[in-house]
Amino acid sequence: GVMSLLRIAENNGERLLGLVNDILDLSKLEAGKMEFTMGRMDLRALIDEAIESDAGYATGLGVTLRCKSPETPLWVTGDKGRLLQVLTNLMSNAAKFSETGSQVEITARPNGDMIRVAISDRGPGIPEAARAGLFEPFKQAGAQDKGRIKGTGLGLTIVKAIVEHHDGRVDFVSELGKGTTFYFDLPQCAQSTKTRQSALDHAA
Incomplete structure (x- = not known):
């Protein structure tokens, strides 16, 4: 009926908005x-914040998100909004x-x-043939998503660009039928408390 058509229109509108935002990014x-x-x-x-942000989407798919690392601070230098974008994108994909x-x-450790932050799923895995182009625009791992709505095909390209802007790297390991782990590395904050205090003393 009309309501189902409206729902389809709304879903397609959200996907189109997502595509426009990704293209702009x-x-x-x-x-x-x-x-x-x-x-x-x-x-x-920030990982806890990303889990909270993505929990509704994951629950809708019958999936739970869980961080297995202790809540010990892991300090990096970065853009909070952009790193949140990286985390939510990889979690949503998983x-x-x-x-x-x-x-x-x-x-995270x-x-x-x-x-290193690693995000592991128990999905179908990514064929080795798809590896080369996976971080390129509009490339996806093929019809391995159980018929669920596809994304824009730009998410991983944006993730890679943001991580590399932070002097980091992103990659994945995958086993067909077992699942995939995407991970990224970011430089630890080099500045210790002592160094920072010394810098403050010099600035005084």
């Missing part, structure tokens, strides 16, 4: 015009490709002089 990134407001932040706390009733696991 990508064009800004490619032109070097995306603004980044860098500051010191606790990446572990939820979308997960089996109903499964759990998406998020971990020091990895050398970097902080």
Whole structure:
């Protein structure tokens, strides 16, 4: 009836808005015009914020999001809004490709002089043939999402660009029939409390 048509229109409207926003983000990134407001932040706390933001979407798919790392602060320098965008994008993707009733696991830990955040699903996995183009615009891993609504095909391209702007890197490991883990590394805050105090003393 009319209501179902309105729902379809609303869903398509949301998808179109998502596509427009992604295209705008990508064009800004490619032109070097995306603004980044860098500051010191606790990446572990930001993960909790991203889980809260994505929980409704995941629940709608019958999937739960859970961070398995202790709530110990992990300090990085970054743009909070953009890193939140990276986290929510990767979590939404993981939820979308997960089996109903499964759990998406998020971990965050020091990895050398970097902080590594990993987001693991128990989905169908990504074919090796799809690896090369996965971070390119409008490329997706194929029809591996159980018929669920596809995204814009720009999310991972934007994720990669934002992470690289933070002097980080993003990659994934996947096993067909078992699941996929996307992970990214960001430099740890080099400034210790002592160094920061010394800098403040010099500035005084």
